[in-house]
Amino acid sequence: MSIENFGKRDDVAVMEAFVLKRRTFLKNASVLGAVTTTGLFAPSILRTVKPAMAQGADLPVGLLFSLTGSVAVVEKTLHDASMLAIEQINDEGGVAGRKLNPIIEDPASDPATYADRARRLVIRDRCISVFGSYTSASRQAVLPVVEQRDNLYWYPTLYEGRECSRNVMYGGAVPNQQQQEFVPWLAEKHGKRFYLIGNNYVYPREENNVCKILLDRLGGEAVHEEYVPLGHSDFSSVINRIRAEKPDVVFCTLVGDSDVAFQRQFHAAGFDPAETPVASLTRSEIEVQAMGGDAAAGHYSSAPYFMSYQSPENEAFVKAYQDKYGSDAVTHFVSEAAYFQVFQFKKAVEKLGDQELTAPAIRDASVGVSVVAPQGEVVIEENLHTSLWPKIAQWNGDGQAEILVQSDDRVSPVPYWAYEGSTCTAEGLKRA
Template sequence: MNKNRREFLKIGAAAGTASLVGFPHIWSKNSSLAFAQDGEIKVGVLFSLTGTTAIIEESLNKATLMAIEEINANGGINGLKITPVVEDPASDPATFAEKARKLVLSDRCVSVFGAYTSASRKAVLPVFEKQENLFWYPTLYEGRECSKNVIYTGAVPNQQQDDFIPWLVEKFGKRWYLIGSNYIYPKEENNYCKKLLEGLGVEVIAEEYVPLGHSEFSSVINKFRSEKPNVIFSTVVGDSVVALHRQYRAAGLDPATMPMASLTTSENEVAAMGGDAAAGHFTSAPYFMVFDSPENQRFVEAYRSRWGGDKVTHFVSEAAYFQVHLFKQAVAKLAAGDIGPLTIREAVKSEEYKAPQGLVKVEPENLHCWLRPKIGQCKADGQFEILTQSADWLEPNPYSAYPNQKCTAEGLKQV
């Protein structure tokens, strides 16, 4: 009996009979074998293939499936093949929750990879926490979450903004306009941004939010023209990004004097809007397609070979890809009879992987990843020029905007 199994059985013994009723996935060894039967391990793939965020989520689906195919082509995990069960939640949070329940309860998936928006993550979170299953979330997000049932592989605010905001202030000035989509992620990112800006003596001249899927930005563009901010800080997502950039360019505004600086505009959105509409604007992210590393060269070549030579990789598809390899490494440490969501969670803590962006690591205290921040400026060819990058990986702090709170292995603590 290995160490993980012993520790796992300790948890079950300490919980007692009443807890076994309350937590149906504190299972016996025989029931855990259901997660590794007939030479396969089933996982859920839960990204929108239709709806407003399909513009980005279909690429996450592709990156996830490609990683699974790579692992299976190399013998699987200790001889077990990964079988993906793909569902389309159609960019709708309620449908995300419905499909998550199916994947966990009916399909008996040992983990689910999925979601882009925080609204969809929040919708599925109760499913994974109630059923003691494991959700892998690849998207940059606003932090302020501390769940033992989610592995977070995207950037949190401190990993995108701590270098980016001072750099923009120094380069362009101290009058800022904040524009975002109307849901939790942009509002929390802007909350942290404003804390940084206050310390730098920056004036926020406007803070505005538009509905998801919004496509008419004429009034917003008129405000840009009249207010003349030094920086437009954008947390607009999905196909709205395409509309915003195209209308900005059509209005004749100049990114040399009034750039849009984004945490969410990647090569994928740029491909949809056209390089001319994105040229001159900035993004902060741990990964850009042009990053020079052997791992990234293999990733880009494999992605284009599998999905088409015109396809692009980006900072969320990269995380969607490497999190499957982290899953593989964690499962490989377990005996077949020990494979379950909670043992995988324990096995992935402190796990490292040489990702396309560089070496990443799962922080055992909060289940977020150490990542490597970079700042890029978009070019007319649709790719980014990397202007700066951190000298080392950066620790994830999901409560960076709330210094009196800390996510730990025991849960959220007041400090």
């Protein structure tokens, strides 16, 4: 090892600070010069100045669905459904004579980016409402932003409940809406021994809490409760356990890739759906499309909407959706909510008439708003959740669901169903 070798690598640059002092200074100065220029220049392109809201101007609304990253597969369809609704509304003259101006952001499936982009929509773009997101993690990342700015976040996804924000419009089902008819129906038809399998995060655990309470009332039991990490895809040991336990029903709250992998392996293991059905709260046309109709055939799902539902509104929705996005595109219970929430927003704004358009005003006006959605007529309740039409369906081999049971009436959302003494009211969460 010679002295010459010591600093031979040409990526050394700090050493010279000791030798060439003046030059270092010049370098530093130039770096900072360049940087200052960038620093000043970049924000100026960053800030596209949006016109302030004036009477008769377009209504800016934010669309915050991931178009890239891990949840893009689902969120892209929600984005598409929202855009379809906005287009239809604008084609018919807009909202009270004003066009909706959708401002699209891509939060790239990352919670911190959701928060960042939500802030941009609410602060820079002055959106009076933001439509967005699929996962609970992303909703909770956006929550501090919309609460701080008293804005409105229209969240179309089914979720675990137990939340009572005055700044979120919940368009999806909470556990009681999906389960209070489903679990008794399954127990009567197939038996009361349930095997609970889900991904290890808050949503499946909470759904299972509700399921266990319902089973308890019916005199049934959860023979095994199991959670696998998100994205988990090897279910051989789970399937062996199911074989050993011989449950009457496999109650499934796996999401996304995990659900697809499980169902394929379960099907390949040769279970007969008539004897050991999988009953899912999360499986929609999207997951079934990914796993293949054969694998899902004969198994059950509970949701307020299925693509095969027969109603004039749904036929129009499916047709418009496929005309725009291709004949193999599917609609599902979250994209349906993403679609009807825009119409709920429209009605609430129209209700306000000449009053000043602010997010809190829209929120207050939206309570009681009723819209004929593809699933049936839905109503926004005082707790800002939506009364929905739960349905129980069995999957066919063609990837579509056959609806077996449709609830007799709208089912009201009870976000704190499993928590006695806690109620979500128009004043926020009340504890007894």
